[in-house]
Amino acid sequence: MLRDVSVEQRAYIDAWLQDLVLESDDVGQFLTELATFTIESFSPSGSTVHCGVTLLRGRKATTAASSDAKALAVDEAQNSFGEGPCLAAMEVLRPVLVRDTATEQRWPRYMRAVRREGIGAILAVPLMVDGDTRAALNLYTEAADGFSSQDVERAEMFAAHSAKALRLALKIAGLTEARNDLVAAMRSRTVIDIAIGVIMAQNRCSQESAHSILIAASNNRNVKMRDLAATVVDSVAPETEVVTHFQE
Template sequence: MSADEGPFRETDGLAAAEPEVSLQRLVLENPSIKGFLGELAILASARLSAPGNTIHSGVTVLRRKKPEAVASSDAAAKALDELQNGFGEGPCLTALRHKTTLLVPDLAAETRWGPYVRTAMQHGVYSILAVPLDLAGDAESVLNLYSGRSNGFSSQDIALVESFAGQAASSLRLILRITQLSDARNDLAAAMQSRTVIDVAVGAIMAENRCDRDTAFNILTRASSTRNVKLRDVAAMVIASISGEERITTHFEE
């Protein structure tokens, strides 16, 4: 299959210059990791594409030791990432595992990853560049770039992508930190909310049974154990039975 028959058939205007988009703005506009990686793939494709040489870009992340295509500049890039992941080998996965940039200038002359290389060429791929994203141990990811031409990446392209990947990794580490802090905050809020509901229920039991706090708490925990229901849910049912409210809220909820 020729390059014109595969997903790399050139489209007029695809490689036209696009506005410069800062990675910092991508972080602000895409607080989710998946959203940022999607914009990153599109930006990488736009920066490297040239008339007659459209570059398709994807991002693969290693999750529980299994590679997963999480973002792409277009459907063709996603399909090619998933194809390589299906084979379990290829230049992008090798770059990911060895944490080093890997260029395959001409798939027709490549002797490694035989089954994958043959299939990739049938899909119109003739050169591949893979650059890992250094996330400082937080995760493992690689930026995958596909060209429908042999020698589709120059030495200047490689230097540009490595610099770009370094900046992107810094931004991605920031998003990971933000996500971790947000998760911690949400966990704390949930714990405080549960504690408040339980405390209110204990107070209601104390008033109803004219007992001390320890006795009231034991009544609540026994009910939780006997019914095999979470303590917070039992507490909410106690409050609902007294107040008549079906949904119990606290000032910790936003």
């Protein structure tokens, strides 16, 4: 069902995925575009293909993206049952194929659910992600025996390319989160330092004593130090925006 993938097409896929990482606002957008691109990489062959992307963190599996409502429904059904080809693929780290949902003996509750959605065959391919996070591409089609052994091999290739891009997207998201945390910490530090200066002036005390006064007040009032510091600053300079000089 997948179109034959030449060296040129592989290079195109890699370039497209790299551009997608750079252009996506977040990991969710990246995965949604990936799901759409996945089904576009399949030839129709008289049957529609649906795609979902599942993320597993700890013991909780969630549908991170889907190409359409049907893919979302069958993905969510699998997560609610806690069993199925996608979860199995992430556990064994190799593709899991359901040739015909009408004759598949594994995961009987889930098979009944997908048959009600008109799904005839399923192919789940793991995405190799770093750390405790696991992911999988889930491909669904209405046709029984809709995925050949060649399709499995080609889907593995596509998943390998996609996994590299996903790892990059996750690392960029992690760096962005770390940067935001750093900026927030520096802003908190600025507010606290200004508040300590105010307390020093009001109490004619040392910086260490002013710091101790602020800590004690924070503990006694059960208020975060940053919030209490902001109150102190506002008491002497109402509605003044505290600016942190942060050079990137």
